Amino acid sequence: MNGFPWLTVAGAVPLLGAIVIALIPGLPADSAEADRQARNTMAKVLALGFSLVTLVVVIIIAVKFQVGGPNYQFTEIYSWIPAFGVHYALGVDGIALVLIAMSVVLMPVVILASWNDAESGRHSVKTYFSLMLVLETMMIGVFAATDVFLFYVFFEAMLIPMYFMIGSYGGGRRQYAAVKFLLYSLFGGLLMLVAVIALYVYSARSPVTGHHGTFLFSELVHVALSPTVQKWLFLGFFIAFAIKAPLWPFHTWLPDAAAAAPPGAAVLLVGVLDKVGTFGMLRYCFELFPSGAKYFTPLVITLSVIGILYGAIVAIGQQSMKRLIAYTSVSHFGFIALGIFAMTSQGVSGATFYMVNHGFATGALFILAGFLIARRGTDRIADFGGVQSVAPVLAGLFLISGLAMLSLPGLSTFVSEFLVLIGTFSRYKVAAVFATAGIILAAIYVLWMYQRAMNGPVRDEVKGMPDLRPRELLAVAPLVVLLIGAGVYPKPVLDIINPAVRVTMTQVHTTDPKPAHPASNTLTAVQKGTSP
Amino acid sequence: MPLQSWLLDAMEGPTPVSALIHAATMVTAGVYLLVRSNPILAVTPDARLAVVLVGTVTLLFGGIIACAKDDIKKSLAGSTMSQIGYMTLGAGLGPAGYVFAIALLLAHGFFKAGLFLGAGSVMHGMNDEVNMRRYGGLGRVMPITSVTFGLAYLAIIGIPPFSGFFTKDPIIGADFSEHGAAGKVLGTLALIGAGITAFYMTRMMFMTWYGKRRWEPEAHPHESPAVMTWPMIVLAIGSVGAGAFLILNDRLQKFLAPVVGVPPTSEGVFSTAGLVALAFALVGVALAWVMYGRVPVPAVAPRGRPLTVAARKDLYGDAFNESVLMRPGQWLTRLSVFFDNRGVDGLVNTLAAAVGGTSGRVRKLQTGFVRSYALSMFFGAAVLVALLLVVRL
Numbered sequence: 001m002n003g004f005p006w007l008t009v010a011g012a013v014p015l016l017g018a019i020v021i022a023l024i025p026g027l028p029a030d031s032a033e034a035d036r037q038a039r040n041t042m043a044k045v046l047a048l049g050f051s052l053v054t055l056v057v058v059i060i061i062a063v064k065f066q067v068g069g070p071n072y073q074f075t076e077i078y079s080w081i082p083a084f085g086v087h088y089a090l091g092v093d094g095i096a097l098v099l100i101a102m103s104v105v106l107m108p109v110v111i112l113a114s115w116n117d118a119e120s121g122r123h124s125v126k127t128y129f130s131l132m133l134v135l136e137t138m139m140i141g142v143f144a145a146t147d148v149f150l151f152y153v154f155f156e157a158m159l160i161p162m163y164f165m166i167g168s169y170g171g172g173r174r175q176y177a178a179v180k181f182l183l184y185s186l187f188g189g190l191l192m193l194v195a196v197i198a199l200y201v202y203s204a205r206s207p208v209t210g211h212h213g214t215f216l217f218s219e220l221v222h223v224a225l226s227p228t229v230q231k232w233l234f235l236g237f238f239i240a241f242a243i244k245a246p247l248w249p250f251h252t253w254l255p256d257a258a259a260a261a262p263p264g265a266a267v268l269l270v271g272v273l274d275k276v277g278t279f280g281m282l283r284y285c286f287e288l289f290p291s292g293a294k295y296f297t298p299l300v301i302t303l304s305v306i307g308i309l310y311g312a313i314v315a316i317g318q319q320s321m322k323r324l325i326a327y328t329s330v331s332h333f334g335f336i337a338l339g340i341f342a343m344t345s346q347g348v349s350g351a352t353f354y355m356v357n358h359g360f361a362t363g364a365l366f367i368l369a370g371f372l373i374a375r376r377g378t379d380r381i382a383d384f385g386g387v388q389s390v391a392p393v394l395a396g397l398f399l400i401s402g403l404a405m406l407s408l409p410g411l412s413t414f415v416s417e418f419l420v421l422i423g424t425f426s427r428y429k430v431a432a433v434f435a436t437a438g439i440i441l442a443a444i445y446v447l448w449m450y451q452r453a454m455n456g457p458v459r460d461e462v463k464g465m466p467d468l469r470p471r472e473l474l475a476v477a478p479l480v481v482l483l484i485g486a487g488v489y490p491k492p493v494l495d496i497i498n499p500a501v502r503v504t505m506t507q508v509h510t511t512d513p514k515p516a517h518p519a520s521n522t523l524t525a526v527q528k529g530t531s532p
Numbered sequence: 533m534p535l536q537s538w539l540l541d542a543m544e545g546p547t548p549v550s551a552l553i554h555a556a557t558m559v560t561a562g563v564y565l566l567v568r569s570n571p572i573l574a575v576t577p578d579a580r581l582a583v584v585l586v587g588t589v590t591l592l593f594g595g596i597i598a599c600a601k602d603d604i605k606k607s608l609a610g611s612t613m614s615q616i617g618y619m620t621l622g623a624g625l626g627p628a629g630y631v632f633a634i635a636l637l638l639a640h641g642f643f644k645a646g647l648f649l650g651a652g653s654v655m656h657g658m659n660d661e662v663n664m665r666r667y668g669g670l671g672r673v674m675p676i677t678s679v680t681f682g683l684a685y686l687a688i689i690g691i692p693p694f695s696g697f698f699t700k701d702p703i704i705g706a707d708f709s710e711h712g713a714a715g716k717v718l719g720t721l722a723l724i725g726a727g728i729t730a731f732y733m734t735r736m737m738f739m740t741w742y743g744k745r746r747w748e749p750e751a752h753p754h755e756s757p758a759v760m761t762w763p764m765i766v767l768a769i770g771s772v773g774a775g776a777f778l779i780l781n782d783r784l785q786k787f788l789a790p791v792v793g794v795p796p797t798s799e800g801v802f803s804t805a806g807l808v809a810l811a812f813a814l815v816g817v818a819l820a821w822v823m824y825g826r827v828p829v830p831a832v833a834p835r836g837r838p839l840t841v842a843a844r845k846d847l848y849g850d851a852f853n854e855s856v857l858m859r860p861g862q863w864l865t866r867l868s869v870f871f872d873n874r875g876v877d878g879l880v881n882t883l884a885a886a887v888g889g890t891s892g893r894v895r896k897l898q899t900g901f902v903r904s905y906a907l908s909m910f911f912g913a914a915v916l917v918a919l920l921l922v923v924r925l
Contacts, residue, residue, distance in 0.1 A: 180880075180884075184880075185882070251875050251876075252872070252876050252877035252880055253880075310868065313864060313865055313868045314865070314868045314869050314872050316865045317865035317866055317868060317869035318869070430784075
């Protein structure tokens with residue numbers, strides 16, 4: 001509560017930007033094309049500027065964040081609706097911080113990459129970029145909220161800008177996809193709303209809160225709920241998050257939405273919005289309902305493993321580049337949920353790091369696929385071929401992003417996937433073995449897509465394809481640099497994540513399993529200098 | 533075996549790459565890792581037996597393929613597979629074999645890289661021709677390449693005192709003393725493998741360096757420049773001396789003792805197994821001379837017996853992978869995509885359609901005609917009155 005409200009500022013900057021852009025006066029219909037272009041460029045530059053300022057603010061937050069300090073930092077609490085105990089309460093732990101950082105890094109990248117995405121003339125360009133900035137505010141808010149009601153508000157409000165970005169600026173069956181996305185998410189959100197209200201009711205009955213109902217996360221974690229109540233409320237939250245994430249079998253909205261959305265919106269959808277689901281599982285499902293979470297763990301682990309294999313196999317069979325990438329995300333979210341519900345410190349740290357890396361890797365791949373599709377006019381993989389000899393830089397970056405998808409050692413995704421698998425193996429061996437097969441399937445879908453699209457004889461339609469323009473290179477390069485950088489030296493990020501993971505584990509009353517094998521016990525004894 | 537089929541296709545790469553990666557370093561990493569895993573192998577005799585079995589099958593498999601190939605690089609690739617089979621066999625024998633597995637790995641690095649560079653030198657002189665049936669009589673025109681190739685040849689087939697003799701034959705010997713009766717059978721197979729090695733290598737020698745010139749008309753073979761011959765000379769020195777250097781005085785054994793332990797006492801350098809292996813090798817050489825040295829080599833391959841035909845097709849490794857793994861995988865993928873579109877998503881869409889359809893039908897009741905509303909109100913009231921009467925009674 002004390003000090004400068006950094007988080008509010010971080011959230012307010014993009015909102016301000018959105019308002020400024022929306023207020024750019026429109027031109028009369030008969031004005032010159034050049035004038036209209038100038039206005040549009042102004043909107044784009046403003047959007048880029050505001051997103052960069054937000055990035056700077058978040059970098060300041062990250063630098064000021066004390067590793068090893070209190071779990072929640074930069075906290076702000078103001079009473080919002082006293083009648084219902086609703087607070088405007090913000091704060092970040094290590095997990096939320098890295099996710100916010102990922103979101104604000106992706107935002108300028110996406111703005112640069114989708115510079116011309118809204119130019120179809122159907123809808124106004126400035127609205128598109130204004131919506132993006134509104135979405136950024138929501139993304140920061142949803143990760144920073146420490147009041148369950150406030151979280152719910154951001155959680156639902158995020159749908160609105162995304163709905164318009166898909167429905168108005170998308171391609172293909174955009175209306176169908178947008179409505180499907182909205183209905184699916186609203187359905188989950190309403191289940192969560194029921195659980196949120198129930199939380200309030202139970203908190204009002206609890207002596208911990210002095211019989212005052214509250215939505216404050218810091219107080220709710222101390223409210224003792226009976227195991228039965230925990231199971232039901234867990235389900236309410238979990239289904240909402242499972243749809244958002246998306247876990248198998250709640251995933252079918254994602255390929256439709258990602259394929260219909262403009263590439264930039266697809267990056268935000270898969271890279272950030274979906275992470276709210278897995279973030280929510282970790283923060284809310286675990287810490288509020290520990291025994292409920294434990295009860296449902298076998299089910300979630302099973303769904304995750306099915307999702308990993310199923311998503312990958314279906315991805316292999318896709319004809320469309322965008323749908324293929326969307327299905328790989330189904331597989332990757334299986335990995336994230338698996339790591340979270342393995343409930344080991346390695347698994348949870350790995351899953352959190354995975355969320356960040358997946359945002360960058362999938363983001364880069366989606367953006368590059370978007371460039372390819374914009375050049376060729378179709379997203380059928382079979383319509384490409386030989387791109388690598390015409391546009392080597394584009395193909396090379398596509399390959400690196402693809403290799404990140406299959407978790408090649410040296411890239412940051414490898415670190416996180418490896419942590420998830422180790423963390424899972426120490427508790428659920430069979431699940432870990434099946435999940436490992438997902439890596440092989442990942443190699444098939446990535447390399448086969450690359451082979452079909454980039455190698456082979458150059459098709460006539462591909463011949464005139466220009467290589468990356470400087471603006472496009474500037475958009476993708478930071479992501480590739482981050483993937484390689486964090487792959488070689490992941491420690492700074494893991495240092496921020498790990499303490500928060502420890503706190504979460506304590507809240508769930510879980511410790512890492514002891515090595516069971518007698519040989520490893522002997523080894524430990526030897527290391528300690530005592531004879532077995 | 534059974535994970536071998538990629539190697540022969542990888543020979544499409546440039547020859548120096550083949551020499552470095554597919555002969556000397558990358559493929560032998562598996563052997564290195566096996567030896568590194570010695571604590572695991574030490575506690576699981578069954579796993580060791582499995583490793584020995586895989587090694588034996590692989591060394592025969594690779595050798596048979598090498599016998600049938602006319603492409604010099606593919607024949608060498610089959611040979612590599614076979615030699616790695618020997619190394620794997622050595623690693624599976626436990627402490628008795630680790631040292632020799634590593635020794636063969638190092639010696640193999642010299643002689644196989646030498647053979648590959650030799651093959652590359654020949655191809656350089658022959659317009660990238662790889663078919664050995666188009667070679668013949670090259671010894672005169674490429675003296676340095678032929679001598680270095682020949683030294684590596686003597687090493688790989690295990691003629692004393694070249695390096696293969698010191699490194700490969702002890703593995704065969706150790707095979708006989710491990711794993712009881714199974715060891716005797718596997719040891720015999722390894723001996724046959726030594727004969728096969730001698731056969732395909734001698735075949736390669738005759739087809740390439742001796743006999744009539746079966747060159748394509750436009751081929752003008754010549755010795756390669758110094759930048760190509762010097763590496764071959766260096767490797768030839770290794771082919772000759774590496775084995776003796778590593779094995780005599782137990783140099784490598786002492787060096788590796790902290791990692792893999794000390795092997796049980798061996799029979800010394802000139803063991804019975806070594807001499808028998810030498811005999812098998814000489815039989816292989818003789819057989820190859822009968823078939824390829826004594827009679828001229830036809831420029832076009834004869835049809836051959838069933839085993840030859842199978843070996844030319846890599847003993848159906850690719851066909852096996854395609855029918856057992858790729859086709860079912862393809863079907864599984866198609867089925868999953870269908871299931872996802874029609875099953876999972878179909879369920880969602882059916883649900884949505886059901887809601888939409890119901891609301892559409894219910895909407896039709898709201899006709900906007902007062903008379904139809906009045907009629908339904910009349911019926912409703914009648915039903916209510918009837919119900920009340922029934923309950924009262």
